[in-house]
Amino acid sequence: MLRIAVPNKGALSGPAAAMLHEAGYRQRKESKELVLFDNANDVEFFYLRPRDIAIYVSSGRLDIGITGRDLLLDSGASAEEILQLGFARSTFRYAAKPGTANSVAELAGLTVATSYEGVVGKHLADSGVAASLVHLDGAVETAIQLGVAQVIADVVETGTSLRNAGLEAFGEPIMESEAVVIRRTGADPEDANVRKFLRRLQGVLVARRYVMMDYDIRVEQVEKAVALTPGLESPTVSPLHHEGWVAVRAMVPTAEAQLIMDQLYDLGARAILTTGIHAARL
Ligand SMILES: Nc1ncnc2c1ncn2[C@@H]1O[C@H](COP(=O)(O)OP(=O)(O)OP(=O)(O)O)[C@@H](O)[C@H]1O
Ligand SMILES: O=P(O)(O)OC[C@H]1O[C@H](OP(=O)(O)OP(=O)(O)O)[C@H](O)[C@@H]1O
Numbered sequence: 001m002l003r004i005a006v007p008n009k010g011a012l013s014g015p016a017a018a019m020l021h022e023a024g025y026r027q028r029k030e031s032k033e034l035v036l037f038d039n040a041n042d043v044e045f046f047y048l049r050p051r052d053i054a055i056y057v058s059s060g061r062l063d064i065g066i067t068g069r070d071l072l073l074d075s076g077a078s079a080e081e082i083l084q085l086g087f088a089r090s091t092f093r094y095a096a097k098p099g100t101a102n103s104v105a106e107l108a109g110l111t112v113a114t115s116y117e118g119v120v121g122k123h124l125a126d127s128g129v130a131a132s133l134v135h136l137d138g139a140v141e142t143a144i145q146l147g148v149a150q151v152i153a154d155v156v157e158t159g160t161s162l163r164n165a166g167l168e169a170f171g172e173p174i175m176e177s178e179a180v181v182i183r184r185t186g187a188d189p190e191d192a193n194v195r196k197f198l199r200r201l202q203g204v205l206v207a208r209r210y211v212m213m214d215y216d217i218r219v220e221q222v223e224k225a226v227a228l229t230p231g232l233e234s235p236t237v238s239p240l241h242h243e244g245w246v247a248v249r250a251m252v253p254t255a256e257a258q259l260i261m262d263q264l265y266d267l268g269a270r271a272i273l274t275t276g277i278h279a280a281r282l
């Protein structure tokens, strides 16, 4: 049986549960359920604080977990990411009142408030800068107004929280983060249960990122058309009853589908259809 850590609240929680549900796993019905056994799939889910997930996984008590890359690095736990999930994307940045500092080098002697002391401490040390850290649990942007620090280092998604506090990000982003699947460093990479779980999630990622495209085209144009829709491996080309025409079927990235349909139409393709992919196993 596979034991999996899932975020129980915050920015990661909803999208993680939605992805697991799409991958065919049972998910909890209400937020007070902290452990859920999915009998049919032989999986047990543990709903844990996002910050704690890397610690449980590194201990070996749980096989894998879903967390943020920034939280994984901040924990310092002995765990590694094995799949990027594409949601809960953020950057991690220094910010301050305009005129305070323009680069990490200018932080020397200043106080930086953050909830991610592991990430920030390492970044300052790697940059050879001696600054003081103040740990806060959240709402870090307010620390400057209240005089607890001159600088903050925090998660930035839309930038709204910084703007509302009259702060500006500066310097290179400390890191880019997104939700990731993690496992204990040194765990068996060939574990069959883990591989099956990852294949299911990869199937969801493919189903979300691609559509199936079908069209009819004259035989003379098929090579040009297929160059526009190469598919993931090779498109299916089938004869049509109407002589001189073939039907083509290929997966195309959802984001490019409309542009490709225009180009196919200009090549003479007709009956161009796209349909959603429900699930995939590549
Ligand atoms: N707008 C956002 N706000 C917060 N976290 C975000 C946002 N966008 C993406 N994330 C990611 O979500 C994760 C943080 O999740 P969460 O907010 O649940 O943690 P936390 O702030 O440490 O927890 P809590 O606020 O409950 O103490 C990080 O990986 C972060 O990069
Ligand atoms: O760039 P934005 O779109 O504004 O998002 C970033 C903000 O969201 C998060 O806060 P959260 O809601 O998790 O509260 P917290 O800081 O108290 O954890 C993060 O800590 C930032 O404050």
Ligand SMILES: [Mg+2]
Binding pocket: 010, 138
């Ligand atoms: Mg938060």
